Amino acid sequence: MKIVACIKRVPTTDAQAKITPDGKGLDAAGFQYMTSFYDEIAVEQAIRTKEALGGDVTVLTVGPTEASKEVRECIAKGADGGVILTDATWTGRDARATAKVLAAQLAAMGAEVAFFGKVATDRDNGAVGPMTATYLGWACVTDVVELELGADGGTAKRETESGVETVAFSLPAVLTCDKGLNEPRYAGLKGIMAAKKKPLEEVAFEDVPNQAQVARLELPAARAEGRIVGQGADAVPALIDALRNEAKVL
Amino acid sequence: MTTTLVFVEHNDGTCRRAALECLGAAASLGGDVVAVLCGPGSADAAARAGAHGAAKAVVLAGGDAFSPDAVAKDIAAVAQDLGATAFLAAATSRGKDLAPRVAAHLDSVLFSDCTALSNEGGALHATRPWLAGKAIAHCTSDGPVFCATTRVNSFPVNETGGAAEVSERPASTDGKVKVTGLAAKESGKLDVAEAPVVVSGGRGLKDPETFAILDELAAAFGNAAVGASRAVVDAGWRPHSEQVGQTGKVVSPNLYIAVGISGAIQHVAGMKTSGTIVAINKDADAPIFKLADYGIVGDALEVVPALTEAIKAVKAQG
Structure with a gap:
């Protein structure tokens, strides 16, 4: 089966946001x-x-040449190769343009199943x-x-607000x-060497213009400073009072 | 002139609250609002949509098992027939699954999980979080149809008391994906992303057995769901469906109570837009207190049972 895993290089989850001068x-x-x-x-x-x-498994991404780091890390876990659709403007590429570029590549590769993160x-x-x-x-x-x-x-299960849904699907599929689906493995030394x-190919692609335009980006407003209402279980009445009479959420 | 098509999700005729919020968001864009619905009970749900601002409702009639790809194609066809300028769905699991497919059929970009929408002189603007809310983007689209999903608990429900003109359209039956079953949750159990009150726990609750005091606190509220930090989900104490944070759910309830949660940036990103935030933690220096409106410094195992009793007393008074 021709299997593709689509990945994205993203800032680490501990990254702090800072806005560029153009806003x-x-x-x-x-x-x-x-x-x-x-x-x-x-x-x-x-x-x-x-x-x-x-x-065989190909790891596919739309991103900069530097994404070879992430693609190689994924290959080291047991994939057979990687493709970077080289895109210097990757951070600004919108979902539709990314999807169109990936769709063209998946078709060209003859992929039968493509896994994405949700x-x-x-x-x-x-x-x-x-x-x-x-x-x-x-x-x-x-x-x-x-x-x-x-x-x-195959059949897949997905979690919804109402419960777990069972879904039947045909191939090819995304x-x-x-x-919860699995516990990702770590790459071993052998995998890293291999x-x-x-x-790992870098492939140029036919550009698809963005539709999404960012008018401005801002940091979220800071929350008003709160207060400690007290220590231990004795503070519960003060909390109830604040929730009822100040916040009015009770 | 704006014509906004809204996917109104319902369960056997009962509209999801998030769908009514989405109708409210659509009304705020001005122009006509049209609802599109599918599945059993759609006529009842269409009437509810009418009472919440939809002037028209299109019911996808027939079809067998729910098929997201077939429904998405039909919704896109309805949008094209109407000449819709916008398409909205609530950012529920169903809405998040359908909306990208509809957007692709309309060859339009999608703005997911918007916290605000506006019409500025005919140009539609979407406000949405990046990096789980560490930054807020204001976006516009050059695409043919402005497509967006609306974050749950972020838009008001507006009852207008109107009536929708309802029409039917035969549903497509050629889907490649079919929902064949649903293992329903215990009745009355709210999802953490939808509940108006969330009580969330972390490592400070010590072990999976004592974590259950949060189930009791949630039950005392009656309209609360239990959430969990990444640490306790990774430790297997609680299911991932309850995880709040950048790699879990982003929630925005009226009241969020963080118990034994230190306030790692990963977690905070998932809950900082909540209405009122309460923190209970034995470490007075925990970062969560910087974010909380009200804090209690103390052992969760002492404070939570007392809080549960107090909430029961408040609810008993009505």
């Missing part, structure tokens, strides 16, 4: 990067799929996976927490992965 972007100075949290789960699921059904932890949009599937005319299941996959399709020899 429209994030100042990347001081950012360190990682593979987005949920994309690690996607990579793990791709490798498990290969282990169960055979085939959301990237930088723009928090959660749109690229299902948009890519829609552009390809593929099946898509989002927020997968359990998966049974065969040669032609599956977006949620926490990853250095595996193919």
Whole structure:
């Protein structure tokens, strides 16, 4: 099976936001990067799929040349190669443009299943996976927490506000992965050494202009300073009083 | 002229509160609001949508098991027939699943999980968090249809008492994805992302057994859900569905009570837009106190049972 794991290079979750002087972007100075949290789960699921059904796994990203660090780390866990759709403007590329570029690449690769994280932890949009599937005319299941996959399709479970849904789908498919689906493995030394020899291609792509425009970016307003109402269980009446009479939430 | 199509999610005719909030958000853009609905009970839900600002409602009639790809295609077709200039859905699991597919059919970008929407002289603006709320972006779209999902608990429900003109459209049945079952939650159990009150716990609750005092506190409120920090979810005390934070759910309840949670940036990103924040922690220097409106310094195992009794007393008074 031709398996692809789509990942995004994102700032680490402890990154502090600072706005650029033009007021429209994030100042990347001081950012360190990682593979987005949920994309690690996607990579793990791709490798498990290969282990169960055979085939090969390609790690795919739209990003800068520097994303080779994240792609190599993912390959080291057991993928067979990587592709970077090289994009110097990657931080500003919108979900639709990203989905169109990925859809064209997945079609060109002859992919049968593509795993995505359910959301990237930088723009928090959660749109690229299902948009890519829609552009390809593929099946898509989002927020997968359990998966049974065969040669032609499978069933997945997803957590909703009402309970756990069971969803049947055909292949080819995009599956977006949620926490709980698996526990991502660590790369061993052998994997890290092997990853250095595996193919990592940088591919140019036909540009798709953005539709989303950032009018301005700002830091959230600081919350008004609060207060300690007291110590221990004795402070409960003071808290109840504040919640009823000041905050008016009781 | 703005025409906004809203996907109104309902459960056998009962609209989700988030869907009514989304209708409120649509009304704030001005122009016409049209609801689109699917599934059993859609006629009842369409009437409710009418009473919350929809002038028209289109029901996708027939179809078998719920199929997100088929429904998305139908919604996009409705939007095109109407000449809709905007499409909105609530950022529930259903809405977040459908909206990107609808947007792709309309070849339009999507703004997810918006906390505000506005119409500035005909240009629609979306306000949405980046990096789990560490920054707030104000965006516009050059696309043909302005597509967005609205964050739960971020828009008011406006009852207008109007009536929607309801029409039907046959649903497509050629979906490649079908929902075949639902293992429903215990009845009355609220999801952490939807509940108006969230009581969240961290390591300070010591172990999974004592964490259960938060279940009792949530039960005393009656309209509360239990949340958890990443540390206790990773330790296996609580399911990921309850995790609040950058790698869990972003919540914005009226009242958020953080118990035994230090306030790591990862967690704070998921709850800092809550209405009122209460922190209970035995470490007076915990960063969570910088964010909280009200704090109690003390052992959670002493404070929480006392708080539970006090809340019961308040609720008993009515």
